[in-house]
Amino acid sequence: MSHARFANPLWHLVDARGQVVGRLATQITTILRGKHKPNFSPNYDCGDYVVVINAQDVKFTGNKTNDKKYTWHTGWVGGIKQMTVKGQLDKKPEEVLRKAVLGMMAKNRLQKAYSQKLRIFPGNLHSHTDMLPEGTPPINQ
8 A cells, every 4th residue: 555645665774783682673663664754654554674684693681592482383283393592593593583573563464564674684795785875874773
């Protein structure tokens, strides 16, 4: 859904190195929804794009890297699976931050549009340098 006053979304670069996952996810969710803008409307997609780099270097407080578990079901009988945060960071580190951000969003029709504006990269390199404004430093919250 496009509205004239919500045109031209901006692109933001976020450096996740050394950031706590939960706090970083709330700040990313705010940008994706557009709550930082004066023309925010909860029933329109007025948010901006977010490019996150260094997702493999995020931190967890306490002992969550070993205690927190991601659980899913394969659909087969007895197909419940679990993986710790440490295992997920080794296998696919960008999914840790993606799950945290999507878990903080409302479960409605706009969630898919918001999730498509989130680009997460495990390292320093990303493919969206042409979309970011010239000389934009990464946002380190």
